Amino acid sequence: MRKLIASTFTSLDGVMQAPGGPDEDPTGGFAFGGWSFHYWDEVMGLSAAGFDGKDRELVLGRRTYEIFEAHWPYQPEDDPTARALNAARKHVATRTLKTLAWSNSTVLRGDIVAAIKELKVQPGHDLQVIGSGNLLQTLQAASLIDEFNVWTFPVVLGRGKRLFEKTARACALRLIDSKVSTTGVIMSTYAPAGGIPLGSFVPAEPSAKELARRARIASETP
Secondary structure, eight states: OOOEEEEEEEETTOBOSOOSOTTSOOGGGOOOTTTTGGGOOHHHHHTGGGTSOTTEEEEEEHHHHHHHHTTGGGSOTTOHHHHHHHHSOEEEEOSSOOOOOSTTEEEEOSOHHHHHHHHHTSSSSEEEEESOHHHHHHHHHTTOOOEEEEEEESOOOOSSOBSSOTTOOOOOEEEEEEEEOTTSOEEEEEEEOSSOOOOOSSOOOOOHHHHHHHHHHHHHOO
16 A cells, blocks of 8 residues: 655644745734745755655645646746656645646545545556645545655744644654754654553552551561
8 A cells, every 4th residue: 555645844833824925824914924945955855755755656635736837837847846747646635626737647536535545556657746725624534645745844833824723633642753954943754653641650559458568578578
């Protein structure tokens, strides 16, 4: 079974809305579009394989698809990211778009969870979600994401669409890899690690059986 990998940029407080530009997604009056722009450096460029779709098939929500479709097909042919994204097979979760102009793009029909489960068992490259916040929420809640590729930028936005909303399924994560850019961006890869192990730093009150045991030991001590 092939993996489903989610790749996203977030602020330190978990906001993933409109990292690329002011007009990317102003939903809800969001005024900080383009918050990631000034933090890019060479280290991040060399690490961008997690976001360029190379040797993967893309799974995109409608808004992310429209943003990408309006940009990447018109970039120079020698741009490696544009070349990879344009060539990749793209599966788009949408109820409103009937036809897709971007090459190698198809609409995912019917229930999205069932559609992704069907894609995962088919042969081919691993699947990759880029951005696509609403879609990501649905797939995470259904435990379909096998790997999270998260770049955390050193900004606090305070409002906006978040990587994990109230519908998120509680789970533990295991850190697979981590790098830091010269501008302070933390580039981390996580894999789900089952349920959340719980514990307490407060010593538990001894049981009646334990108290009796201690009393017996004390009485037997000379």
